[in-house]
Amino acid sequence: xxxxxxxxDTVAALPNTQFPEYAFVGRSNVGKSSLINxxxxxxxxxxxxxxxxxxxxxxxxxxxxxxIMDLPGYGYARVSRADAARWLAxxxxxxxxxxxxxxxxxxxDSRIGxxxxxxxxxxxxxxxxxxxxxxxxxKDKRVREQNQCVLSHDSHPAMMADILETSAEKKSxxxxxxxxxxxx
Numbered sequence: 001x002x003x004x005x006x007x008x009d010t011v012a013a014l015p016n017t018q019f020p021e022y023a024f025v026g027r028s029n030v031g032k033s034s035l036i037n038x039x040x041x042x043x044x045x046x047x048x049x050x051x052x053x054x055x056x057x058x059x060x061x062x063x064x065x066x067x068i069m070d071l072p073g074y075g076y077a078r079v080s081r082a083d084a085a086r087w088l089a090x091x092x093x094x095x096x097x098x099x100x101x102x103x104x105x106x107x108x109d110s111r112i113g114x115x116x117x118x119x120x121x122x123x124x125x126x127x128x129x130x131x132x133x134x135x136x137x138x139k140d141k142r143v144r145e146q147n148q149c150v151l152s153h154d155s156h157p158a159m160m161a162d163i164l165e166t167s168a169e170k171k172s173x174x175x176x177x178x179x180x181x182x183x184x
Contacts, residue, residue: 001063002040007056011093014057021067021100022181025091026107027117028073031137034168035107036060036070039177045070055087057094066182067100074117091121095130103131103160103180110136110165114151126158133160135177140167 008014024032033045044060058070071094072087095104106121108114125132134151153161166173178184 002042002044002068003061004044005059005061005067007058009056011057011090011097014059014094014098017061017067017100019061019065019067019100020102020182021069021098022103022105023069023071023094023098023101024105024107025071025121026073026137027109027112027115030073030107030109031168032070032073032107035135035137035166035177036068038166038168038171039174039181039183040068057090062181062183068181069094069101074121092124095125096128101130103133105135105177106132107135107137110139111141122156122159126156129158131158131160133162133164133180135164135166137166137168139165139173140170 005015024036026032036045037043040060040062045058055072057072060068060070062068071091074084074088074091095101104125106118106125108118122132122134124130151159151163153159162176164173164176166177
């Protein structure tokens with residue numbers, strides 16, 4: 001059973017738990033909340049068609065065994081520069097200080113491909129040794145962009161070699177994520 005622990009404005013406000021934590025991050029409107037809902041099999045994370053709706057650090061407890069973090073999106077959300085800078089600083093603080101974090105899932109919309117903001121986050125993780133895994137979302141949709149950047153573990157030392165492909169709508173590609181997180 002999964003339950004919403006809370007939406008937190010600051011990293012300091014997050015509860016200090018002993019459970020392993022898995023976090024989902026990506027550009028605004030990449031489908032983070034939809035993917036979390038598909039993985040856990042329940043509509044617990046709030047979804048919206050409007051980019052930038054997730055503005056807090058949203059924490060979920062799964063069976064008092066695992067924590068799942070839905071992080072605010074980056075890149076597209078129509079917010080002030082001050083808010084965007086504050087969100088980025090909060091994300092960096094979370095990544096650098098959250099000792100429970102076992103893996104960061106960096107979500108990329110397969111229709112759009114990797115953007116500069118994705119590469120900046122990945123570079124930050126590489127420099128600081130924060131283990132992350134790239135997950136392409138919306139694989140059921142038609143690819144819009146040509147000449148997409150090809151990601152390689154060779155150029156991103158903190159990235160897991162396996163790049164996952166998912167569709168929350170079609171419920172495909174979820175099993176590898178469930179296995180990593182420990183969901184049966």
